[in-house]
Amino acid sequence: MRHHRFFAVGALLSLCACEAVTVPNFNAPGIEPLTTAPDAASANAAAVGLLQLLRGATNEYALRLGILGREVVQLTSNETRNVTEMLEEPLSPNRIFIDFGWSSSYRRLLAGTILLGFLDRVPDYTPQQREAVRGFAKTLMAMALIDQLRVRDTFGIVLDVDPTGQSLGEFVSREEGYDRARTLLDEGKTHLAAAGGAFPFSLHTGFTGFNTPQTFLLFNRAIVARMEVYRGNWQSALDALNESFLSTAATTRTALDAGVYNFFAAGEALNGLFDGVPAAIVAVPTFLADAERRADGSADLRASSKAQATDVTLSLRGISSNLKVTRYANNTAPVPVIRNEELILLRAEAYLGLGDRAAAIQDLNFVRVNSGGLEPLPDYTGDLVTQILYNRAYSLFYEYGHRWFDARRYGRLASLPKVLSTHRLFPLVPVPSAECNARGQQPRGCIQVDGI
Amino acid sequence: MAAPLAVASAQLQERHITGQVVEAASGAPVSEAAVQVRGRGFVIRTDSRGQFSLRVAMGAAVLVVRRPGFREVEATVPSDSVRIRIEITPSVRNMDEVVVTGHASGMTRRHLASSVTTVGADDLTRASTVSIEHALQGKASGVQISQRTGAPGGGNTVRIRGSSTILGNSNPLYVVDGVIASDARVSNGQNIVSRAGGRAIASVTQDSPVNRIADLDPNEIETIEILRGSSAAAIYGSKASNGVVLITTRRGSAGAPRYTLSSGIGTSSLAYRNGQRRFRSLEDAIEAFGPTAAQYYDSTVFIDYEDLAYGEHPVNADIAMNVSGGSDQTRYFLSASGRKERGIVRNTFANKFAMRANLDQRLGSRTELQLNLAALRTANDRGLFGNDNNGSSVAYTLGWTPSFLDLRQRADGTWPDHPWYPSNPLQTIDLVQVEEGVWRGMMSTRMSSQLLQTGAHEFRFVGLGGVDFSSTRDEIYSPPALQYEPLDGMAGTASTSENRAFEGTLNLNFVHVWSGPALTLTSQLGTQYERSAGSELRVSGENLRGGLIAAGAGTVPPLVQDVRRLVHDFGTFAQMEVLWADRVLVTAGVRADRSSANAEEARFFYYPKASASYRVTGPLRGVNELKLRLAYGETGNRPGYGDKFTSLAAPVIGGATGFLPATFRPASNLRPERQQEIETGVDALLFSSRVVADLTVFRRDISNMLVNRTPAPSTGYATEGVNGADMRTWGVETSIMTTPVLTESVSWTSRLSFGLNRGKVTRLPVPSFDLGSPGGVQARIEVGKPPTQIIGLDTLPEPGRKIITAVLGDGNPRWTGGWSNEVRWRDLSLYALIDHQEGGLLQSGTFGQYLAARNWRDYDVALDDGRKLGDVLASARVSRIATQDATYTKLRELSVSYELPRVLLTRLSLDRAQRAQVRLSGRNLIWWTKFRGGDPEAENFGGGGPPAPPAVQRNRELGAYPSSRSFWLTLVLDF
Secondary structure, X not given: OHHHHHHHHHHHHHHOOOOOOOOOOOOOOEOHHHHOOOOHHXXXXXXXHXXXXXXXXXXXXXXXXXXXXXXXXXXXXXXXXXXXXXXXXXXXXXXXOOOOOHHHHHHHHXXXXXXXXXXXXXXXOOHXXXXXXXXXXXXXXXXXXXXXXXXHHHHXXXXXXXXXXXXXXXXXXXXHXXXXXXXXXXXXXXXXXXXXXXXXXXOOXXXXXXXXXXXXXXXXXXXXXXXXXXXXXXXXXXXXXXXXXXXXXXXXXXXHHOEEEEOOEOOOEOOOOOOOOOOOEEEOOOOOOOOOEOOOOOEOHHHHOOEEEEXXXXXXXXXXXXXXXXXXXXXXXXXXXXXXXXXXXXXXXXXXXXXOHHHHHHHHHHHHHHOOOOOOOOOOOOOHHHHXXXXXXXXXXXXXXXXXXXXXXXXXXXXXXXXXXXXXXXXXXXXXXXXXXXXXXXXXXOOOEOOO | OHHHHHHHHHHHOEEEEEEEEEEOOOOOEOXXXXXXXXXXXXXXXXXXXXXXXXXXXXOOEEEEEEOOOEOOEEEEEOOOXXXXXXXXXXXXXXXXXXEEEEOOEEEEOOOOOOOEEEEEHHHHOOOOOOOHHHHHOOOOOOEEEEEOOOOOOOOEEEEEOOXXXXXXXXXXXXXXXXXXXXXXXXXXXXXXXXXXXXXOXXXXXXXXXXXXXXXXXXXXXXXXXXXXXXXXXXXXXXXXXXXXXXXEEOOOOOEXXXXXXXXEEEEEEEOOOOOOOOOOOHHHHHHHHOOOHHHHOOOOOOOOHHHHHHOOOOOEEEEEEEEEEXXXXXXXXXXXXXXXXXXXXXXXXXXEEEEEEEEEEEEOOOEEEEEEEEEEEEEEEXXXXXXXXXXXXXXXXXXXXXXXXXXXXXXXXXXXXXXXXXXXXXXXXXXXEEEEEEEEEEEEEEEEEXXXXXXXXXXXXXXXXXXXXXXXXXXXXEOOOOOOHHHHOOOOEEEEEEEEEEEEEEEEEEEXXXXXXXXXXXXXXXXXEEEEEEEEEEEEEEOEHHHOOOHHHEOOOOOEEEEEEEEEEEEEEEEEEEEEOOOEEEEEEEEEEEEOOOOOOOOOEEEEEEEEEEEEEEXXXXXXXXXXXXXXXXXXXXXXXXXXXOEEEOOEEOOEEOOEEOOEEOOOXXXXXXXXXXXXEEEEEEOOOOEEEEEEEEXXXXXXXXXXXOXXXXXXXXXXXXXXXXXXXXXXXXEEEEEEEEXXXXXXXXXXXXXXXEEEEEEOOOOOEEEOOOOOOEEEEOOOOOOOEEEEEEEOOOOOOOEEXXXXXXXXXXXXXXXXXXXXXXXXXXEEEEEEEEOOEEEEHHHHHHHHOOOOOOOOOEOOOOOEHHHHHHHOOHXXXXXXXXXXXXXXXXXXXXXXXXXXXXXXXXXXXXXXXXXXXXXXXXXXEOOOOOOOOOXXXXXXXXXXXXXXXXXXXXXXXXXXXXXXEEEEEEO
């Protein structure tokens, strides 16, 4: 009997399944602060998160579009696809570098949509603080749309992101895309106007001078001006510029550089555009030679200050360049989002679009003289578009992929230096294959772009 | 006073018997057979004429005779007899060995209803190796074992019956003496230097980690059993879908202390050479390396960089000692071993030391207790190899180093910079430290107690518990002087990691056996509790102050990584086995499992199994035994820790923390993948047991497979998990073991194993998707196609040379097989194992670098149309050219051993030695392969998870440490 008892007790012990154990996530915070009962602290953090995505996109535009626009080349011997896929071969949806900020833009829209969705439920925000966050978020969301409109152009983009992930946003035309961006920016303006004197969260030093709702509005209007120039609404652009931080009061470098920047710091994120050796990134070989000369015969200051010949020559697949990019002094140098020099050039463009050549030349000269150290244009009768493209290329070199997009929107892609005659120039970029694969009806952008 | 009396009376009551042990068929005497009197501790051995003599108690005595390679025999010496002749029959596979079929039960192989491969101690120590998987290569049918890297210290991938998952864990479960053992792959933190996985300290997919089963010492192992899904089903439930490898360590047997000393010395050398291009003219050099080549080109210089980088012929050594013995009450096995191996690359090595004590103690007449203790120490430096993103990997750099360029260290101790690549490989080898040290303890205890025995009934309790704990420290140091170091503006990089892993097991089982005249019924019921925990703590240092070695010397804010995991698993297991008339075995069982890793922690998932076998003896002339078997089992592949969580990304910008939804969205109802496996087969013993053959056909249906699909990026998410893909795999396995020749002085044993499997994705809840980086080599998961299908870029023939994405083939080999032969002639034995893989695809990154650099050995080979082969290949897309057929044949093991004759032992004053063997052995001595670039077994992503899951992304060689062939001279002494 003793054994029977032992057996029975043991059997009971072993069969009684102890309570199921719940193990928490040790390694990452859960999504809950953004889904259930968010408070001001988590809403503030969600707003700051949008800045991270803005920063994360700098490489996509300055470097990737910089390669398409023949500002720089990336010659990495163990990753030849930087040349084969970007310069030599047709672009198709399944290539490695096809993203061009697509994912990051929609992640920004998702994060913004989630943030806007719960703002009303944040108990410890004042109504003004809610408006401030709305204005801020909508401005950054509009920028995400504009970024992709530049890249995909007539292929169109997706406007809406479903925070539950259940449905896919529809592809819309370029025009509808710009309309939505403008709407968001204008709503942002309204929100910012009702936002009181301060944001509930603190903006990093890249926003110095633009870190209150009132001053942030100047930035919002600068973005409006940029997108209106992109779509040729010259008067709207001019109107927006007048409300922006455009200034020709001072002629100094500091005045030209005034604007909004992305922030980098060791331990957070480093400026991936900096290549101090250089080990991979060099300017296209013709960058210095194509620059205009100053009165003393030396090169345009904007060229000589942003790239210089060194004894390090990088070569790959027939491309050789010894032009080290000096645009960024170190790996924590801030990267412009938009700055005064661009605004002045945008105004020149808007004036030209409205037929006011004299005003356009005046703005161009301001930049040529103060930024490039060049002689002002005389009574210029030549092609001003060429002048605008030249000045934008050298003023805004390696900042945001301007050169490629500018050449494209004026239909002057062929004017870009190909580097090798076998290389290709692409007018626009296909939609990534993951986007194509997830949709029954293939968006227009799911095709190969052969380029010219 | 009682003791001496007892001894005296025992002496009085003993008698002397003599005997001879012979081989049944030939009548040849069998030497070295162990003869033991049942119930008595000591063992004596037969001499060279097969003869023995011993004292036994008065009355009838039962003798037990054992010898490796023969079936165990019991013979009764009648009380009136003083001389006996005992016949034993050889068995290439011992049909009487007991194979695990439940947590507390086993079954003799004779009756087994499913296919289980057993590899014994003899086969594990043929040629010294660091990791036990090497010793299994080519020995188990249908088990594919690949050496992911040639680096000292191991790093292997084991696939049993092909892929049974896409993204889930694809490694078998390892169980040592009943306790789950960690086979974790833990990154060493070299990614902070190589940047292969971006700027992070560690990348488990890229850092080619050792899998930790390499810590075990092959010398301590008695058997390794490989359970497939159907047989593992109810035993290991939700952790068994990749198969289970059961390792049993050696135990003592009663008798006088028996010592074994095995000591070896060896060396190794580079097994495969890429060679280099001989640049015939300055024009060729300039074409390849640009105009600056003119400064360096010298047509008279040819420096063999593989000689310089991989040319070491190290002196390696291993030593293993053990002693075993004991009494009826207490038995022991104690062992200690050490192994020092240096790599073919300078400054690389792998050392290991192991100690073990296995004790068996009887507690009264009904209870037995086992205690197993092991302490293990492993240390290695595997150099800076594998993939990189900054030009630091030695194997890649060699591809970009032409023979005319002199990068050797200057007389003043400085190193020239590589003019066309970011690193000087010789400098990297000289200065980089990639050191890893592991301390590991394994402890287990097993209590078996007979609770009740009445007539036909027996109740037993079997309790088992144990832990496996390891602590790993990694120190990575890349000093500022290295050419590539200042390139990122931060000269000098270091990382330090402390990683812990813990596996704990507790099993409680009750077994009831009912034995009738023709029927035996074994029932068992039990619970299993398992706890698996781990942590990784890492810190990086960059821009090292004063070039100090410690990560703390970094002058930029360090990266810190603190990652933890914890999983509780609980299972209940019930099983019944019915054996009828020694002919029919029917088994049915079920395990219910729940785990904290599942989305629903409290929910039980059920894993049933059922099997039957029918055995006939002597059905036909020449057929001794035939067994038909059929088995069905369901197993699971449970999610890993943390797979179920939706997390928040929390980046820091300008010192402020931002919240963002993470880019991964997990499956909403994450649960284990389920595998239903059915297998049927036949086992046969033919021609007086001279031939043992088995044939198994299996089919697996895997459902609820987790796929991490890439949703439309416009959802804002980069990946999301979906439980719900299905796959079907089928395959055939066979093994044939024969003893064609067996005479008194000559024997020849041959073993053949063969396996193939084919997989097909049958359902996907998402559109087809690709894994891996676009434009490179990817796995395309597509309905109706193998999960291992490989796609890549291909160039259509001219004109146009349009580039398309094409299916390059199936990464899974068409078949694998091994063939071993052992011939003994008197005291001399020759053994060879050939291992073959047919098909499979592998992208060779190393070859790709040689080609991209126009530095490939055969670059200048002229084609019919006058063009150079290299020009043609280099202009085509790399993914097609570098992705090659991975068929290989390797002479995996070769050994010649000689049993020193008695006379010689006497002359050497080794009188006390029972046996002395000298063995000359080698591993991976000869390869036959058309694969270019390195070892066709290499797998860069063998260690990882998404986005390069090893189950389907095996097919990448990316700058692997080159493989070597090794040679050993070993002396084994038994006394």
